[in-house]
Amino acid sequence: VKWRHYWRYLRAGASAGTLVFVALFLILTEACLQGSDYWLAYWTSHNKDTFAVLNCTVNETLNCSSVAGDELRYPKQFFVSVWGGLLAACIVLTIGRAIGLRLLFLRSSQRMHKRMLDAILKAPMLFFNTNPSGRVLNRFAKDTGLLDAFMPFMFHELCVVCHSLIRSVLCTVYCVLCFVFPSHSYVFY
DSSP: OOHHHHHHHHHHHSOHHHHHHHHHHHHHHHHHHHHHHHHHHHHHTSOGGGGOOOSEEESSSEEEOBTTBSOOOOOHHHHHHHHHHHHHHHHHHHHHHHHHHHHHHHHHHHHHHHHHHHHHHTSOHHHHHHSOHHHHHHHHHHHHHIIIIIHHHHHHHHHHHHHHHHHHHHHHHHHHHHHHSTTSOOOOO
16 A cells, blocks of 8 residues: 555545644653653652752742752652643543544544545446446445554554654664763753
């Protein structure tokens, strides 16, 4: 199957602008998922003494003083709250992604079904004389079944695999940079 057929399938469900929006939504969802993992790594990289808050007052700003010096220290609740917020955003975005993709694929299937039906109804009589109606009906049902069941699942899997591939490449590049140039700081937090 040529790529233009896949493009037609996607374009049947949405305009090019909507497809760009869906792609950005997929990237945002993946960034949120990675952000929660990153935050958890950031949180766990600190020792338990980092979480001690001594003598904090809240006026217009948060003023904390600690025994170790003027380093600002946050309580455990801060890290848990941020991580919980990121997880809640991940849940909402993942559900939104699933619903949005399903609606896109449902609309694509409906429009492709209408196009196939219009093409069959506008076919010349010679087509129906040379092809038995059972064969036409079976082929029509098979194509519709593939559009309804197979294509949404495969596009979703394609998105997941592409995101995993990009994530793996970026992680590998980061690790290589850290090992090749150990004197430079590549820590982003």
